[in-house]
Amino acid sequence: MARYYDKVNHCLVYIEQKASSDFWDSHWNIDDFKSMVEGSKNNSFILKNTRRFFQKGKILEGGCGMGGNVYCLHYNGYSAFGVDFARKTVEKINKHFPELNVTEGDVRNLKFDDDFFNGYWSLGVIEHFYEGYDDILKEMERVVNKGGYVFLTFPYMSPLRRFKVKLGLYEKYNNDIDLNNFYQFALDAVAVKNNFKKHGFVLKYGKPFDGLKGFKDEISILKPILQKLYDYKGGNYLIHRFRSLLTNFLAKFSAHCMLMIFQKKNPK
Numbered sequence: 329m330a331r332y333y334d335k336v337n338h339c340l341v342y343i344e345q346k347a348s349s350d351f352w353d354s355h356w357n358i359d360d361f362k363s364m365v366e367g368s369k370n371n372s373f374i375l376k377n378t379r380r381f382f383q384k385g386k387i388l389e390g391g392c393g394m395g396g397n398v399y400c401l402h403y404n405g406y407s408a409f410g411v412d413f414a415r416k417t418v419e420k421i422n423k424h425f426p427e428l429n430v431t432e433g434d435v436r437n438l439k440f441d442d443d444f445f446n447g448y449w450s451l452g453v454i455e456h457f458y459e460g461y462d463d464i465l466k467e468m469e470r471v472v473n474k475g476g477y478v479f480l481t482f483p484y485m486s487p488l489r490r491f492k493v494k495l496g497l498y499e500k501y502n503n504d505i506d507l508n509n510f511y512q513f514a515l516d517a518v519a520v521k522n523n524f525k526k527h528g529f530v531l532k533y534g535k536p537f538d539g540l541k542g543f544k545d546e547i548s549i550l551k552p553i554l555q556k557l558y559d560y561k562g563g564n565y566l567i568h569r570f571r572s573l574l575t576n577f578l579a580k581f582s583a584h585c586m587l588m589i590f591q592k593k594n595p596k
Contacts, residue, residue: 331514332505333498338375339485340514341501345399347456350440352414356394356426362424368396369403377589378406378447381477385446388471390435390464391453395421398428401449409445411435419528436463443473452522452585455482455512467593469527480531480589486536488546488582499590525569529590540571546582 330343358364368374374397378387384405388421389397389523392410392416401408412418418432435453448468454461468478485493486488492498521531544554557571 329511331498332501333493334501334513334593337513337518338516340470340483340498341505342511342513343505343509344511345509349414351392352412353416354418356414356417361394365394365396365399365421365425368400371397371400374449375404377479377533377587378449381591382446385445386547387447387449388438388440388445389449389451390438390468391450393417393432395428395430396426397449398430399425399450401574402428403505409440411438426569436467438467440471444471445475446473446478447477447479448472449479449480450485451479452483454480455515458507458510465523465527467525469529474482474590474594476592477532478524480518480520480524480590481537481585482520483512484517484520484536484586485582486583487532488542489514494548505572519586520586524588524590528593530585530593531588532591533587533589535587536579536583536585537587538575539581539583540575540588542584543578543582545584 332341332343333339334341360531373583378401384407386407386409388409388411389401390411392398392412393414395410398408398410400454408429410421410428411433412430412433412559413434415432416432421430421505431439435450448471450464450468453466457464472478517534521534524531540558544551547554557567557574560567560571
């Protein structure tokens with residue numbers, strides 16, 4: 329995947345394949361779809377961070393993909409909703425899990441009333457819109473009630489990526505680059521925080537994560553070895569434990585993603 333540094337916006341631009349609805353339908357068209365979703369029932373990342381701020385209520389995942397997180401939240405006591413623009417994937421969710429409230433839709437134009445949700449999960453969504461995520465943010469502001477929460481993840485400019493920028497290790501972004509195959513950005517976390525602040529959201533918690541992925545993707549000479557460790561699905565407990573420790577150790581320096589949890593201000 330080609331990456332370019334956009335100096336104006338202080339972010340990386342990833343060029344590979346456009347993240348269209350057809351792309352995601354193909355990406356999520358897997359044989360063990362049903363078991364993969366069911367395997368998300370006790371997703372500790374989702375449950376730990378959601379329960380940290382509220383224990384029950386209505387919560388949306390905007391850009392829910394296969395619906396695993398909606399499934400998790402539904403079966404752990406939340407009134408969970410999911411929206412995604414990948415029509416075939418949504419149809420498959422509705423077929424296998426009719427009890428879930430998952431619909432086809434656009435996160436930039438949600439079909440919900442104002443102040444409808446207590447919470448909103450957005451996992452790896454805002455970075456895929458080349459024109460920016462302002463329309464997504466405006467809808468978050470509209471549908472999340474006063475005092476409600478937005479749980480946001482996105483690829484970000486980690487210290488390792490910023491260091492590589494200083495060394496001039498990324499090709500510079502320019503207007504000649506073919507954006508028909510734009511995939512995503514790695515965003516500036518400070519800029520994201522400030523954009524949410526403009527829309528009445530206060531940052532309550534932030535944490536970089538997925539340190540091993542960020543490290544292997546940026547240090548090409550080590551990627552062949554680290555990719556095997558990253559992909560390991562065997563039964564060796566020590567390998568799983570080592571991978572977990574290494575991922576956490578690397579997170580502050582080379583995390584691929586950032587988690588930010590915002591609260592919508594109550595009116596004064």
